[in-house]
Structure formats: C-alpha cells, structure tokens
Amino acid sequence: MPSDLVIVYHRQPxxxxxxxxxxxxxxxxxxxxxxxxxxxxxxxFDKGAWVAWKNADDPSNPGFERVxxxxxxxxxxSVSRLPLTPEQVTSFYHVSSKEAFWPILHGFKERYNxxxxxxxxxxxxxxxxxxxxxxxxxxxxxxxxxDYNLWLVPGYLRTLRPDVKISFFHHTPFPPADIFNxxxxxxxxxxxxxACDVVGFxxxxxxxxxxxxxxxxxxxxxxxxxxxxDELNAQTSALSEQSVITEVAYDGRTVLLxxxxxxxxxxxxxxxxxxEETAKRVGEIREGLKDRQLILSVGxxxxxxxxxxxxxxxxRMLENRPDLRGKVQLMHVSVSANANMTAYQQIQEDLESIxxxxxxxxxxxxxxxxxxxxxxxxxxxLVAFYRAADVAWITPLADGMNLVCKEFCAARTDGDGVxxxxxxxxxxxxxxxxxxxxxxxxxxxDSAIEFALAMPExxxxxxxxxxxxxxxxxxxxxxAEDQMRAFSTPKEKTASAAEP
Ligand code: GDG
Numbered sequence: 001m002p003s004d005l006v007i008v009y010h011r012q013p014x015x016x017x018x019x020x021x022x023x024x025x026x027x028x029x030x031x032x033x034x035x036x037x038x039x040x041x042x043x044x045f046d047k048g049a050w051v052a053w054k055n056a057d058d059p060s061n062p063g064f065e066r067v068x069x070x071x072x073x074x075x076x077x078s079v080s081r082l083p084l085t086p087e088q089v090t091s092f093y094h095v096s097s098k099e100a101f102w103p104i105l106h107g108f109k110e111r112y113n114x115x116x117x118x119x120x121x122x123x124x125x126x127x128x129x130x131x132x133x134x135x136x137x138x139x140x141x142x143x144x145x146x147d148y149n150l151w152l153v154p155g156y157l158r159t160l161r162p163d164v165k166i167s168f169f170h171h172t173p174f175p176p177a178d179i180f181n182x183x184x185x186x187x188x189x190x191x192x193x194x195a196c197d198v199v200g201f202x203x204x205x206x207x208x209x210x211x212x213x214x215x216x217x218x219x220x221x222x223x224x225x226x227x228x229x230d231e232l233n234a235q236t237s238a239l240s241e242q243s244v245i246t247e248v249a250y251d252g253r254t255v256l257l258x259x260x261x262x263x264x265x266x267x268x269x270x271x272x273x274x275x276e277e278t279a280k281r282v283g284e285i286r287e288g289l290k291d292r293q294l295i296l297s298v299g300x301x302x303x304x305x306x307x308x309x310x311x312x313x314x315x316r317m318l319e320n321r322p323d324l325r326g327k328v329q330l331m332h333v334s335v336s337a338n339a340n341m342t343a344y345q346q347i348q349e350d351l352e353s354i355x356x357x358x359x360x361x362x363x364x365x366x367x368x369x370x371x372x373x374x375x376x377x378x379x380x381x382l383v384a385f386y387r388a389a390d391v392a393w394i395t396p397l398a399d400g401m402n403l404v405c406k407e408f409c410a411a412r413t414d415g416d417g418v419x420x421x422x423x424x425x426x427x428x429x430x431x432x433x434x435x436x437x438x439x440x441x442x443x444x445x446d447s448a449i450e451f452a453l454a455m456p457e458x459x460x461x462x463x464x465x466x467x468x469x470x471x472x473x474x475x476x477x478x479x480a481e482d483q484m485r486a487f488s489t490p491k492e493k494t495a496s497a498a499e500p
Contacts, residue, residue, distance in 0.1 A: 002138035003049035003078070007038050008129055008153055009146040010093070012052040013079060014070060027072050033403075034171070034262070037476050038146075039074040044484065048077035049136035051129055056083030080132040084125060091118045092125040094341055097149035100183070105148060105172040106304045106398035107179055111343070119185060123152060130156035137164050142487045145196075147171050155192030167198040167487060171262070172400040173426065174206035177213040190214050194250040198486045200258040202401045202426040204228045204244035207257045211245045223247035223254060238436075240429045260482040261430055262401050263475040269410040272383045281384035289388075292329045292367075293453055296389035298382065298404045299396065301336035301347050301374070306397040306422065306439045308347065311354040311370070313395075313445040318362050318369060321450065326367045328453065330393075331385065333373045348374065386411035391418045391452045394425065395439040401426040405434070409471040415461050418452040430470050433463035 007013075013035055014025045028035050042048035068079050084092070095116045103111035130153045133143050143161075145153045145168045154166045180186060190213060193199055201207050214220045224247040228240060248255050272278060285294070295314075299305035314330050334351060338344045355372040362369050377385070386392070392408040402425035409419060409431070421427065421434035428436060435455075437448035 001047050002141065003045070003047045003136050004138050004141045005041060005045040005047075006049045006051060006133050006136045006141060006143045007041070007146070008051045008133050008143060008150055009035075009038065010053055010149055011035065012054065012081065013039050013050050013077075014072070025068065025070055034146075036074075037262075037265070037480070038144075039072070039077075041144075041480065041483075042075050042077050045142075047138070048075065050077060050079045051132045051136065052079060052081055053084045053089070053125075053129075054081035055089060056085055078136070080136060082125075082128050082132055084128075088121055088125055091121040093149060094338070096122045098338060098341060099343070101148045101151075102172070102304075104179060104182055105175055107173070107175050108303065108398075109179060109182055111303065112182060114184065126150060126152035127156050129153050130160060133157055134160040134164075137161060139163055140165065142167060144169070144483075144487075151189045152192045155188075155195045158195035165198075165487065166196045167200065167483070168193060168196045169200040169483075170202075170206065170400065173398055174201055174210045174213070176209050177216045180209070180213040181216060186213070187217050190217060191251075194218070194220070194248070194253070194255055196255055198256045198258055200260050200483070200486070202259065202261045203429045204241040204259040205239060205429070206400075206426075207244050207246075207259050208241055210257065211248060214248065214250070218250060221249040223249055228259075238429045238432070239423055256486060258482070258486055260479055260486075261426060261474060262403065263477075263479050264403055264406045264410055264471065266410045266472050266475040269383060269407055270413050272380060273387055273411040273413050277380065278384050278387060281381065282388045285384060285388040289329060292327055293390040294385075294388055295328060295330045295391045295393050295449070295453075296333075296385055296408075297330065297393045297395075298333040298385075299394070301334045301344055301351070302338075303343065303347055304396055304398050305334070306395045307332065307334050308350050308354065309397065309439050309445065310393060310395050311351065311358065313442065313449060314370065315354065315358050315361075316442065316446055317449060318358065320446070324453070325362055325369075326364075328369070329367075329371065330369065331371045331373065331389075333377055333382075333385075335374060335376050382407075383411050386417075387414070389417060391420060391449070393420045393449060393452075395420070395422045395437055395445065396425050397422070397439050399425040399427075403427075405431065406471045409464065409467045410475075412464055412468060415464055415468070416457070417464055418455050418460050419464075419467060420448050420452045430474060431467045432470070433466040435463075 015028055016023050017026055099113040100117050137143055140163055142165045154168055222245050225243050226246050227243050246257055336344050355370050358370050359368050386408045394405045405421050405427050419434040420437055422439050423436050435448050435452050438444040
C-alpha cells in the first residue's frame, strides 16, 4: 500500500538484534534523539514508510530483506533499506558527507577535504534514496528528507514524482555564502533544494544564509520577508536576525523557507528527572562529590563541539584560580559516533592527552579534577547527572541547535542549575538567560565558567525559570506541529474539510 508520509533519513528507525540466530527489529534503545520523534509522525498519517540504508555485505545479517514491515508503539510502517556496499557507504557517508560537507556546514574551511570525494557515487546513492521514496509515496504524499547527506534527493524526486510534496530539514547550521560556495557542487545542491516545497532550518540566521547562497548563484526571487518572532529573537545580543525570508521563487515554483527549532521531549525528561530512581542516583552522585561543584559537559566527539577548547579553559581556570582546586569537578562526556575516522580519532587522542595532563598536574589522592567519559552513558544516568550538576558547560564552536542544553533545562525540575552556552549553538537564539560564551575567546570562556560557578542561588533560579519556560514551550511537540503546518497533510486537510 502506498504511503502518505515517507521519511527519508540515512539511519534506520530501529535496532536489529539477533535472537536465536534470527534478526529481530526493536525500538531504538535511546529514547531521546531525533529518530523516535520522526517515527511519532506516522501516527498522524494513514500509512507511513521510512527509507534508510543497510550495509549489503553485512555478514552478521545474511537474511537481509530490502523492505521490512515494522510495528511498534508508533504504529505500522514499512522500511525500505537500500543495500549499499561498504565502498558506497565510505564514499557517500564518511568521505563526501563527513569530510567535505560537515566542515563547510560548520564553517571549518581548513578541515574541508575535497580530493577524495567521488561525486558520481554521491549522486548514485542519492538517486537510490529518491527512487525508493518515489516507489513508496502515494499520490500527493509528503516526502520528508533529512540532512545534508541526502541533498540531491529532492531534485531527483521532483523529476520522478512531480506530484509529491517535498520537505527537507537541515539539522546542521547553514553557512554564509562565502563558505558554502567552497563546495564545487554548490549549484547542483542548491537547485535540488529549490525543488522542494519546504526547506527547514533551526533558526532564522540559517534561512538567511541559505537565501544569500542561493542568490549568489541562481536567479531566485525573494517573495516574502517577516519579522522574526520574538521568542526566536529573545536576546538582543544573540546572534539572530531581525527579519527572515520566508519564501523564494525559482524556476516557476515557490519554496517555503522555515525556521523551526527542534525541541526535546520535555514530558519524558521531566518524568525521568522526578523519578525515585533518579533521586537516588542524584543523591549518590552528590555524595561522591563531597561538596564539590559539578560541571557537566556532554557532546559527541567532534571538532565542532569544542571539547579541546573547553578542557583548555578548565586547565587555565585551575592554573589561575588556586582557590578552586579541590572544589570543582568537571565531568566531560564525549562519545564518538564515527570512531573509525582519522579526524575523530585524533580528537579523542587530544582529549585524552589534555585530560591526563590536567589530572596529572592538579589531581591528588582525594581529588581527580576531570572525568573524561568516552563510552555512552545510559540516558537515565545522563538525566541524573543533569540533575546533579551545578553547571552545564555546553560550548560548541558551531552547532545547528544542540539538544543537550535543552535536555539539561528540561531535567531541572528543581529550578536550579546554571547553563553556560556557546553563542554559536542554534539554541542560544532561544535560551535568553543562559550565560553566553564565545568559545573562540579564552577570555570569554574563562570568565563565563567562573561567573557561573560563583552565581548566587537567586540569580540561578531566575535564569533557569526563563530557560525552562522556553524549553517547555518550544518542545518536540511544538516542532512537530510546526512541521505539520508546513506539510498541511492530506489527512489534516480531510479532517478540516469535514468540519462544519
Ligand atoms: C545534530 C546536530 C542538532 C550524547 N551523549 C550521550 C547521549 N547523547 C545524546 C544527547 C542528545 C544527543 O545525543 C546529541 O544531540 P545534539 O543536538 O546535542 O547533537 P548532534 O548529535 O550533533 O545532533 C545538532 C540535532 O542534530 C537535532 O537536529 O541539535 O545541532 O549537530 O540527545 O542526550 N545520550 C546517551 N548517552 C550519552 O553518552 N544516552
């Protein structure tokens, strides 16, 4: 049966586990993150489908089926799994997406690696995703494509299925034209994106960057500009925009541009944070701290997340503020999603080396200043650490949104805790009362963390109240509703047509 919502995302929406020699499909272990959120959209449509890839030569799964039917808490949906060879995966994902696009999207021109990109493989893989989506989509269906590694899918899909509604969401930043245009395939990428009905970004700044890139290469007409909603421009000092372009016309079509910040599942996190088990765990953590202040940092091991710069700031603090030695503890959770890539291995080595130096220089029998955690922490534990921390120190050099800082605020049902947040996280546009910091400046990094550690309780609570209100308001459901409005689904249309 054709589907009226097709989600095209490179990752599969479940985990495969082997039970008695047979493969079973299970709900992803991590209840946070974007995958469960995307799946929850299926409940709003009559029939859903997901398109992902699967390693064709995976020896652990000889019974590989191309399309599987899944039934989980979100309903019934089918998953098309494109069989990619290991060479295709390396070329499409690790080389083109991670070595070429990722650094450019985050503004790291110096890390951009052009030579190994095999553009024909990138096109071939994107074409396969587009064909699979076209095969699943019902007449007039919504096809929702996610992230830069599928940049060419909208253009291909538009030629295969002119009838479908195509929406594309960027989870990363979108860089200014002079950085985006470093990509030799810039025109092809932009033309593909302009074949969409809707192109979504987290914040207005990325929308305007996209328009400036499109204008620099193509004859696009700006149709409409709107003042940025107050809640998205909460802080006058935030790196936001006063107004945002909401529509462009290109090649006889109108494309809606949307700034729609992804939120977190506040209800779920609050329930976890208030559970007895969490309270017990928080008690244990605090007891282990022996009255020390806990600074918590969580992020993937990636140069964009600013882990090295953060540890260096912590080292400077211990050097310059002897009075804080023995009084603070930094827990730095940095988990690698691409441990097999050289760039990420190097960061891991650098983190370990700085952590060793800090602990070697300042630690003693009673106190280890820095705990570096490189293995994933169960989400329930993470929430307990969010609750137990005095300060969440979230300092990416560039980040599309950053959900960790929102999870931290959601978990603080006690109303306490300080958030120090990089100005270059998309979330900084929303979280007006976080302590802002510029991770490229030693002075700014060092003063922000010291300011946070010394903040009086009244100020902490006042700031947390404002941030929590924003995280609660613009939660994951808020984002979902925003997306649904842009889709204007056939099901919703039927429902509203039936209203008196
Ligand atoms: C991309 C964009 C954008 C981390 N360590 C552990 C763990 N995590 C979870 C966090 C959070 C998620 O991973 C990280 O989300 P972020 O949003 O911070 O970052 P990216 O992975 O880079 O996500 C980003 C996002 O897409 C959504 O559009 O915000 O800007 O780069 O949920 O909790 N979870 C567990 N253990 C860990 O050790 N269980």
